[in-house]
Amino acid sequence: MPMTCRTGLHDRHDVYAAQCPCRDVLDMLANKWSALVVGALEDGPQRFGALQRRLEGVSPKVLTQTLRRLEDYGFVDRTIYPAVPLHVEYALTDLGRGVAGPLGLLRSWVESHLDEIHAVRG
Amino acid sequence: MPMTCRTGLHDRHDVYAAQCPCRDVLDMLANKWSALVVGALEDGPQRFGALQRRLEGVSPKVLTQTLRRLEDYGFVDRTIYPAVPLHVEYALTDLGRGVAGPLGLLRSWVESHLDEIHAVRG
DNA sequence: CGGTATCCTGTGCGATACTG
DNA sequence: CAGTATCGCACAGGATACCG
Numbered sequence A, B: 001m002p003m004t005c006r007t008g009l010h011d012r013h014d015v016y017a018a019q020c021p022c023r024d025v026l027d028m029l030a031n032k033w034s035a036l037v038v039g040a041l042e043d044g045p046q047r048f049g050a051l052q053r054r055l056e057g058v059s060p061k062v063l064t065q066t067l068r069r070l071e072d073y074g075f076v077d078r079t080i081y082p083a084v085p086l087h088v089e090y091a092l093t094d095l096g097r098g099v100a101g102p103l104g105l106l107r108s109w110v111e112s113h114l115d116e117i118h119a120v121r122g
Numbered sequence C: 001c002g003g004t005a006t007c008c009t010g011t012g013c014g015a016t017a018c019t020g
Numbered sequence D: 001c002a003g004t005a006t007c008g009c010a011c012a013g014g015a016t017a018c019c020g
Helices: A022-029 A034-041 A048-054 A060-072 A094-121 B022-029 B034-041 B048-054 B060-072 B094-121
Strands: A076-081 A087-092 B076-081 B087-092
Touching (some): A022 A034, A022 B094, A034 A048, A034 A060, A034 A076, A034 A094, A048 A060, A048 A087, A060 A076, A087 A094, A094 B022, A094 B094, B022 B034, B034 B048, B034 B060, B034 B076, B034 B087, B034 B094, B048 B060, B060 B076, B087 B094
Antiparallel strands (some): B076 B087
């Protein structure tokens, strides 16, 4: 169980350290759709189609990629209900609910400061 | 001055709307280095070389790209002090200090939950 | 010191068509 | 319904060398 990022120099993790696994996590979240998917799932478990409609413009391929990645890192759970037609639900894990906080703050900061940003850019 | 994202349906912006400029801002922040640069500049104005050392593993080209993009969106100011050798400083704008909050929370959430994430992934 | 220039690779992302 | 298959482009990102 890794406790440090750079062979005993730190007790805690450091995203600024090249070798710290933190980087992978941050990189994983740093893409066009992850923050939006996590935010959408805060409303409760969602089906693939619902997510696709919510995240306007996302293609099925990319949505699948994003969900799989979030699943790999333990942020999202995928549950299959055997039925016809097929029923699959995506839900946040505890970890997912945890990261949803910071991500939500970021999303709402952007929304509430867009006019200001727009003004600066001309 | 744009107040809505989708022709009058909302009074505020919505990152889930495909056409909302919010998306651009979120996308701009969603890359490998932006959050790290903003965080590094929270300590005060920094020179190019200092940033490069702080962000372990970043190449000069990519650091320049990241800084220019942040400058374009009004998060970072670039100041040249005419001297030999050349002296250039990067600093957060008010907007930059604003977004530094949410970004910092995200960084520290990742750092403090890495062990948990690592445990889930096996 | 603070970058540019150049080249290269990977892959994120998108569109579309198709399938169990 | 919930994806997969395939194709293609654009660009992020990295390595290295060089310049004012």
